[in-house]
Amino acid sequence: MKIYRANLIDTPTKDAFRVLYHGYIVVEDTGVIYGTYATLPEELQGFAVEDLGDKMMIPAFCDMHVHAPQYRNMGLALDLELLPWLNTYTFPEESKYKDLQYAERMYRRFVHELWMQGTMHSVVFSTIHYPATHLLADLFIESGMSSMVGQTGMDRNCPQTLSNTTDELVEGIRNLDAYLKEQCPDGRVRTIVTPRFVPTCSDEMMSGLGQIAQELNLSVQSHLSENRNEIAWVKDLAPQAKHYGDAYNRYGLFGQQPTLMAHCVHTDGEELEMIKKNGVVIVHCPMSNMNLGSGMAPIRRFLNEGIHVALGTDVSGGHNMSMLRAIQYAIQVSKFHYGMSGGKTSFLSQSEAFYMATTAGGQFFGKVGCFDKGNSFDALVIDDNYLNYDNYTLEQRLERYFYLGDDRDIKRRFCNGKELCEPAF
Ligand code: GUN
Numbered sequence: 001m002k003i004y005r006a007n008l009i010d011t012p013t014k015d016a017f018r019v020l021y022h023g024y025i026v027v028e029d030t031g032v033i034y035g036t037y038a039t040l041p042e043e044l045q046g047f048a049v050e051d052l053g054d055k056m057m058i059p060a061f062c063d064m065h066v067h068a069p070q071y072r073n074m075g076l077a078l079d080l081e082l083l084p085w086l087n088t089y090t091f092p093e094e095s096k097y098k099d100l101q102y103a104e105r106m107y108r109r110f111v112h113e114l115w116m117q118g119t120m121h122s123v124v125f126s127t128i129h130y131p132a133t134h135l136l137a138d139l140f141i142e143s144g145m146s147s148m149v150g151q152t153g154m155d156r157n158c159p160q161t162l163s164n165t166t167d168e169l170v171e172g173i174r175n176l177d178a179y180l181k182e183q184c185p186d187g188r189v190r191t192i193v194t195p196r197f198v199p200t201c202s203d204e205m206m207s208g209l210g211q212i213a214q215e216l217n218l219s220v221q222s223h224l225s226e227n228r229n230e231i232a233w234v235k236d237l238a239p240q241a242k243h244y245g246d247a248y249n250r251y252g253l254f255g256q257q258p259t260l261m262a263h264c265v266h267t268d269g270e271e272l273e274m275i276k277k278n279g280v281v282i283v284h285c286p287m288s289n290m291n292l293g294s295g296m297a298p299i300r301r302f303l304n305e306g307i308h309v310a311l312g313t314d315v316s317g318g319h320n321m322s323m324l325r326a327i328q329y330a331i332q333v334s335k336f337h338y339g340m341s342g343g344k345t346s347f348l349s350q351s352e353a354f355y356m357a358t359t360a361g362g363q364f365f366g367k368v369g370c371f372d373k374g375n376s377f378d379a380l381v382i383d384d385n386y387l388n389y390d391n392y393t394l395e396q397r398l399e400r401y402f403y404l405g406d407d408r409d410i411k412r413r414f415c416n417g418k419e420l421c422e423p424a425f
């Protein structure tokens with residue numbers, strides 16, 4: 001049993017913060033939260049308490065959509081929209097991951113950056129290359145962080161050097177899944193079925209991926225309705241599909257297994273209905289949507305309709321791996337919507353954005369994302385002393401941290417109950 005005393009702040013529901021000034025959080029040896037208390041109950045009074053003073057303790061972040069092999073391009077090459085951006089900058093960079101030495105150099109930095117930014121859970125695209133994907137999974141195992149790592153499927157409309165076959169990919173998924181189930185029986189690092197998007201995946205590949213996802217009971221991730229030219233292209237490529245989402249659904253890749261779809265900037269009508277009906281989780285990536293000129297996803301509307309929305313950085317479409325920036329942009333984009341709609345839609349609150357960055361993503365992993373009893377203990381200790389020079393409430397301190405803070409304020413990081421030290425890079 002381990003007991004910490006700190007200013008606890010989390011979002012069990014999206015509508016408000018739950019705060020506990022100088023509260024206690026009790027963690028079992030298994031890494032599961034035993035409870036949070038304003039005063040320690042009698043049965044716990046013999047245990048040592050680690051007092052973190054006036055620091056804040058918040059749930060660690062979940063980045064639900066990020067491309068590890070785009071790490072070198074972060075903050076670069078944002079002068080084109082999606083399709084030319086992929087061809088000009090992204091595919092050439094990802095092709096380099098055939099070289100395992102290059103992959104190791106970059107992936108070590110990527111994993112280190114997740115740690116630095118307090119992102120203890122991530123859902124990651126790698127490349128088409130099995131050895132590099134396996135290496136990335138090993139680096140996550142070594143780091144102590146949780147992740148779902150997907151070897152990316154691509155077999156059309158891409159360079160020959162960046163395409164795999166359905167058989168190769170399915171074998172890769174099988175091997176990585178078997179390896180990770182043996183190495184991580186607790187599921188801390190898992191693989192995820194990852195068709196890049198409809199334009200780069202033939203019917204054969206989609207069909208193979210749908211089958212393997214079901215057979216091995218794996219989650220699925222992809223991109224959906226991000227950019228207008230992309231959507232028009234998908235109409236040509238998949239004329240039988242009723243809409244872009246249906247092109248995944250036909251192959252069992254749209255909620256038949258737990259599914260993340262990034263962007264959904266232009267999702268509407270029947271596609272939105274199918275997302276709702278199938279329980280697909282939308283991953284909002286506001287930084288990327290702005291950088292690639294994709295548009296503004298109507299997140300208020302999605303939330304009003306009861307759709308699950310989590311948050312991602314989408315590096316390197318997104319230019320920064322900080323989930324603080326993702327929170328900030330999510331709120332600011334929603335305010336553009338508000339302004340453009342003549343005030344008809346309300347914008348996102350601080351607690352809604354924080355919920356999307358922690359609890360909503362955490363639920364995709366299991367009992368993760370807030371400080372409820374029975375959840376895995378995943379937390380960051382934040383020292384905002386330099387920002388906290390007057391009588392701010394905890395909610396105000398967190399709000400200032402969203403806008404003014406950064407990774408330097410994160411003093412300690414816990415994942416699955418363990419304190420994680422800085423990974424080598
Ligand atoms: N759609 C297909 N691939 C990508 C990618 O790498 N980034 C983004 N933002 N969208 C995509």
Ligand code: FE
Binds near residue numbers: 065067223262314
């Ligand atoms: Fe992406």
